[in-house]
Amino acid sequence: MHEVGETGAAAVLLRRAAAGDQQAWRELVDRNAAVVWGVSRAFSANSADAEDICQATWLLLAENLDRLRDPDSLSAWLVTTARRESLRLHRARQRESPVGLDSEVLSGAESAEGPEHRVLREWTNSRLAKSFAELPQRCQQLLRVLAVAPEASYAQVSEALGWPRGTIGPKKSRCLAELRRRMLAADVPEEVAG
Missing domain, CATH: 1.10.1740.10 (RNA polymerase sigma factor, region 2, helix turn helix motif)
Structure with missing residues (x-):
C-alpha cells in the first residue's frame, strides 16, 4: 500500500x-x-x-x-x-439467538404521556413499521439513509448506496408515495400518513 x-x-x-x-x-x-x-x-x-x-x-x-x-x-x-x-x-x-430479552425493559423508563396516547402511538408505529417492511428492499435502504442522515446530499446518498445520483430524488418520491399509500391502506389517518 x-x-x-x-x-x-x-x-x-x-x-x-x-x-x-x-x-x-x-x-x-x-x-x-x-x-x-x-x-x-x-x-x-x-x-x-x-x-x-x-x-x-x-x-x-x-x-x-x-x-x-x-x-x-x-x-x-x-x-x-x-x-x-x-x-x-x-x-x-x-448465528446468535438471544433468549429472554424484553425490549420494553431494555428501552428505558416509561414515557410521561397518558396511556391513550401511548396506545395510539404504538398502533401508528406498528402500522408504519408494517407498511415500511412491505416496501421493496431498495426503498427501505433509501428511506433509512435519508431518515438517519437528512443533511446528506444526493451525491453522498448516491455514493453510500451505489446508485446513480440522478435516481435518488425520483426514487425518494416514489418510495414515500408508496409508503403513504400502504399506510392509508392500513387505516392510518391521512394526517398521520402525510
Missing part, C-alpha cells in the same frame, strides 16, 4: 490524524459521519447494530490512517468499509 499523499484536504487531515492530531481526527469524523451513519443504518435492522457498524468503521479507519491508497477517496473507502462491516455483523447476528 502507498503512503498517504500530500494533495487534497482529506490527505492533509489523514496525515495529521495519523500523527496524533485529535482536531484533525474530529474533523474527519465530522465531515463523514452522516455518510457512515447512513450506510450503517441502511444495511442494519436496528440503530444498535448501526452504531456497532459505525464504531467498527471508524476503528478500521484509525487502524489504517497511514495506509490508504487514495486519501481523496476517503468517503468511498468509508462507504465500502461500512458495507462490509454491515455484512459481517449480519452474518454474526444470524
Whole structure:
C-alpha cells in the first residue's frame, strides 16, 4: 500500500490524524459521519447494530490512517468499509439467538404521556413499521439513509448506496408515495400518513 499523499484536504487531515492530531481526527469524523451513519443504518435492522457498524468503521479507519491508497477517496473507502462491516455483523447476528430479552425493559423508563396516547402511538408505529417492511428492499435502504442522515446530499446518498445520483430524488418520491399509500391502506389517518 502507498503512503498517504500530500494533495487534497482529506490527505492533509489523514496525515495529521495519523500523527496524533485529535482536531484533525474530529474533523474527519465530522465531515463523514452522516455518510457512515447512513450506510450503517441502511444495511442494519436496528440503530444498535448501526452504531456497532459505525464504531467498527471508524476503528478500521484509525487502524489504517497511514495506509490508504487514495486519501481523496476517503468517503468511498468509508462507504465500502461500512458495507462490509454491515455484512459481517449480519452474518454474526444470524448465528446468535438471544433468549429472554424484553425490549420494553431494555428501552428505558416509561414515557410521561397518558396511556391513550401511548396506545395510539404504538398502533401508528406498528402500522408504519408494517407498511415500511412491505416496501421493496431498495426503498427501505433509501428511506433509512435519508431518515438517519437528512443533511446528506444526493451525491453522498448516491455514493453510500451505489446508485446513480440522478435516481435518488425520483426514487425518494416514489418510495414515500408508496409508503403513504400502504399506510392509508392500513387505516392510518391521512394526517398521520402525510
